[in-house]
Amino acid sequence: MSKAPSLRSSRLDDLGLRRALGDGMLPLLVAAMAFLAALALAGSAGAAALVRHWQQGAATTLTVQVPTPLLAATNAAAGTRLEAVLALLHASPGVTAARALSEQELRALLRPWLGEGAAASPLPLPAVIAVRLATDAADLADLQSRLAALAPGTLVESHGAWVHRLALLARSLQACAWLALAVVAAVAAAVVAVATRAGLAARRDAIEIVHGLGAADTYIAARFAARTTRLAALGGLVGSLAALPAVAGLAMLATPFVAAPAAPPPTFLAALPGELVLGLTALPLFAAAIGFVTAQTTVRLWLRRLP
Amino acid sequence: MIRLDGVGLTYGSGKTVTEALRGLSFSVPEGGFRWLLGPSGAGKTSLLRLLQLAARPTAGRLSVFEADIGRTPRAALPLLRRRIGMVFQDFRLLAHLSAFDNVALPLRIAGRPEGQVRADVTEMLRWVGLSRRSDARPAELSGGEQQRAAIARAVVCRPGLLLADEPTGNLDDTQAERLMLLLKEMNRLGATVLVATHNAALVARHPARALRLDRGRLVADE
Secondary structure: OOOOOOOOOHHHHOHHHHOOOOOHHHHHHHHHHHHHHHHHOOOHHHHHHHHHHHOOOOEEEEEEEEEEOEOOOHHHHOOOOHHHHHHHHHOOOOOEEEEEHHHHHHHHHHHHHHHHHHHHHHOOOOOOEEEEOOOOOHHHHHHHHHHHHOOOOEEEEEEEHHHHHHHHHHHHHHHHHHHHHHHHHHHHHHHHHHHHHHHHHHHHHHHHHHOOOOOOOOHHHHHHHHHHHHHHHHHHHHHHHHHHHHHHHHHHHHHHHOOOOOOOOOHHHHOHHHHHHHHHHHHHHHHHHHHHHHHHHHHHHHHHHOO | EEEEEEEEEEEEEEHHHHHEEEEEEEEEOOOOOOEEEOOOOOOHHHHHHHOOOOOOOEEEEEOOOOEOOOOOOOHHHHHHHEEEEOOOOOOOOOOOHHHHHHHHHHHHHHHOOOOOOOOOOOOHHOOOOOOHHHOHHHHHHHHHHHHHHHHHHHHHHOOOOOEEEEEOOOOHHHHHHHHHHHHHHHHHHHOEEEEOOOOHHHHHHOOOEEEEEEEEEEEOOO
16 A cells, blocks of 8 residues: 655654554444443433423413302302312412413313213312412422412412423433433543553653653644544544434434424434534534543653653 | 763662662763673663763762752753764664654754755765665665664764663674774864773774763773
8 A cells, every 4th residue: 555755744754653643443433432421412312201290281380179169259249169279269379370271171181080970970079260470489388378268179280390300210311311421421531531541551662762852742642632523523523423313313202202292204414402412513523522632641650651 | 071970870669779880970071982791781872871861870979960869950951952963772763753853853852944954964864875875765775874864863963962772782893893984073063972882892993981870880991
């Protein structure tokens, strides 16, 4: 194989690293790491989306049940119990919407439990009011007591507690994903360090010659870092691209849980949340950074054995 | 230029310490020429390693270019090394680079602009008679050609100190004579030159002051 005469020093492989740090194993291992990192990123992004969705949605909704809604309220001037409760809810700070479910909606809710006979049931049904709050931090105990004073027996049921528990679970999943990312990054750094040390051992003679000719540590470390940076970036790119179908598939499966129910099913790549696209794009850069920093550190430490 | 006061050099540590040099004291003025003589194992190569700044003295005081080498910070040594040219018996050319790139190496390490590198290396290869072989790898060069490439690499930066370790060991008499003329030319141009050799005939043909080593000690400086 003939080699073009090297006329530019920037392309000159004076330490022979193209052979000592081959383009086979290192990019392959980094690609595998990047693949795992992409999956971890997808997990983290998914968990984050769920937390957000739950907190915006279910955590800020309340259900208020008013038994015997058509009887007069404690304060008869306020009208029926239902009217009184609705009026109080509308007047409460932090309540953005309060709406009584219609008879049909109520029967539809009960159908799974009471069967088709629910429509004809002689059981007296309570009124159910769906309430939407501005935040999930409202003082529910106070609300409950004020409503009960107006219409005794009224129940306030918050979805916040179990949503908080689910959110905690999702946040733990997210933390696990970040931990996995950190471990993957550490393993990638170890892989680059091992490859760099093998390269140092293989090219020891050349390094000593160049060192003897007055090359500073910076010069030698830069040669190694340029090589490992390029190989790690290549591995990161291959790994992210390989993970793309799997990650996009997961994102599509997750869409019904985080999107508005009426939204049409997204196309394949559009299912990817923006932050995940950003993360996948950043993976090769991050791999390159690991390659650069690890090689610089490894080579500089190794060179201390030379005077 | 070079000054040694009680310089010693030991290799290894603990029980396996080998003393290569002990109590060396001499000096060489700027522009001086010295033969470095002595039997194998006398310490000639160790002394050249010290002078090339490839090792630091473990005892005494060594100064090269007025710098106290034992105390100079490590980061300052590369700049000093660039002012020192070294020719090895086994040439130590980089096998995967052409003769041109081997000779260009010191200039590129020093960060010279590529235009100047090309001009200087072309000129240097002509001076040593390797113009037509500039694209050849070391393995494609004869022993004499490799030797000339090695000396071209050693002098391309116009070093103030030129060291040679058995430079004629792989050469026939004609080539050895030609090499001596190159070294003496460098000396005439102002470089301080030290040449370690076994070749008594060569020393006889080019009489000059000699440092004689035996078992790590300086036994004569005359």
